[in-house]
Amino acid sequence: MKLLVIGLGQCGGRIADRFARLNKRAHAVRGINILADAFAVNTDVADLSGLRTIKSDYKHRILVGGQRANGHGVGKISELGAEIAREDTDKIIDSIRKTEQFYETDAFLLIAAAAGGTGSGSIGVLSQHLKERYIGKPVYDVIVLPFRQEETTETRTIYNTATCLKSTYLVADAIFLIDNQRYVKKDSSTGTNLATINARAVEPFYNLLCAGEETNQKYVGSKTLDAGDIIQTLTGWTVIGQGSSRTPRRIPLCRPRRDFRDKMAETSKAAHSMDKALSELSLTCDPKNTGRALYLVTAPPKEMRMEVIKELGDNLRTVAPDALIRSGDYPRQKGWLDVTVVLSEISSVRQITNYFTKAIELISVMKAKRGAEYQNRKLEETFDGIPVLL
Ligand SMILES: Nc1nc2c(ncn2[C@@H]2O[C@H](COP(=O)(O)OP(=O)(O)OP(=O)(O)O)[C@@H](O)[C@H]2O)c(=O)[nH]1
Numbered sequence: 001m002k003l004l005v006i007g008l009g010q011c012g013g014r015i016a017d018r019f020a021r022l023n024k025r026a027h028a029v030r031g032i033n034i035l036a037d038a039f040a041v042n043t044d045v046a047d048l049s050g051l052r053t054i055k056s057d058y059k060h061r062i063l064v065g066g067q068r069a070n071g072h073g074v075g076k077i078s079e080l081g082a083e084i085a086r087e088d089t090d091k092i093i094d095s096i097r098k099t100e101q102f103y104e105t106d107a108f109l110l111i112a113a114a115a116g117g118t119g120s121g122s123i124g125v126l127s128q129h130l131k132e133r134y135i136g137k138p139v140y141d142v143i144v145l146p147f148r149q150e151e152t153t154e155t156r157t158i159y160n161t162a163t164c165l166k167s168t169y170l171v172a173d174a175i176f177l178i179d180n181q182r183y184v185k186k187d188s189s190t191g192t193n194l195a196t197i198n199a200r201a202v203e204p205f206y207n208l209l210c211a212g213e214e215t216n217q218k219y220v221g222s223k224t225l226d227a228g229d230i231i232q233t234l235t236g237w238t239v240i241g242q243g244s245s246r247t248p249r250r251i252p253l254c255r256p257r258r259d260f261r262d263k264m265a266e267t268s269k270a271a272h273s274m275d276k277a278l279s280e281l282s283l284t285c286d287p288k289n290t291g292r293a294l295y296l297v298t299a300p301p302k303e304m305r306m307e308v309i310k311e312l313g314d315n316l317r318t319v320a321p322d323a324l325i326r327s328g329d330y331p332r333q334k335g336w337l338d339v340t341v342v343l344s345e346i347s348s349v350r351q352i353t354n355y356f357t358k359a360i361e362l363i364s365v366m367k368a369k370r371g372a373e374y375q376n377r378k379l380e381e382t383f384d385g386i387p388v389l390l
């Protein structure tokens, strides 16, 4: 599957940059392309300059906002981010549609942090525009949720997150939710190392995007998971995860025939990888609320038996009983058995509901405050005619 990736704001730009690096890896290691192209859009010159892999010309690193942001961002005011995106949509579209591989694009992937200003405000606007303009090409959004401590230290965090989530939900075909906090818990030694989080967030897409682009017959699975399967799966709130286990090195002359222990070990390795994938999902959620799901097994060709794949399907069916499940195998790498899991059309996510509830409370507090200010102003107005002794 070939994506056209657009990163918005600082976080979005950095993750898009990671996707560009993933594409380089796919090209160098597997000889395939998984991106049509990658772009970064920002109101901040410094953020655009900090990227490493996205081409550095002005058509790929697109500065928006002109005089209004003055090249310094919008300071978390997502309304301004949205306004700038509306004004500069043509500039962005003009750049992306001129890319050589534009017509190879299977879907758009837009990325932004929910809590910031530029990315949070512009992702809904641009998603809507792309949906209306390129009918038939799906638009997927990746939304990065803030660290918990940001919710208390930065006042705009909850409000921006809730408005961004609602806006993207209304226009995008699917929204991948990536929770920054999840990755902190998983690797406390790196703490809030954003580069590590970005790498981990992007990695599960590698095999998923490569599988359907494989042209070497040797590496085409017996059940290929291609763009069609992915597009049919991705709907609404979505999470992704990947789990890996090492596979044993086989010395052919040593034990020519596999006995029942090998077979058991293979099955349990695959099950272990799937368990890991489910526990490493990009946001904590209950798989029971999933409407659609897919899993992909990537392993050395010798480890790939239909029984293993079927067993994994049974495992996923147990945890996500209502999901329509698609699957595939990708006989590619050496030494590892990876399972990629995507859960989509999730009907209930507590964390997301919490953002909406807290934002509604916040809005009513803000309204009450505004009322109090009005009363104070009225009091000031009452001494208008009184002389001052200063
Ligand atoms: N995972 C990850 N999160 C990031 C990164 N950079 C910022 N964030 C998170 O993104 C949110 C802030 O959004 P930014 O992308 O910095 O904001 P912006 O879109 O550039 O908007 P303005 O700076 O307000 O113009 C916070 O929740 C940060 O924790 C990053 O590289 N990776």
Ligand SMILES: [Mg+2]
Pocket (backbone or CB within 6 Å): 009, 010, 044, 047, 073, 074, 116, 118
């Ligand atoms: Mg910024």
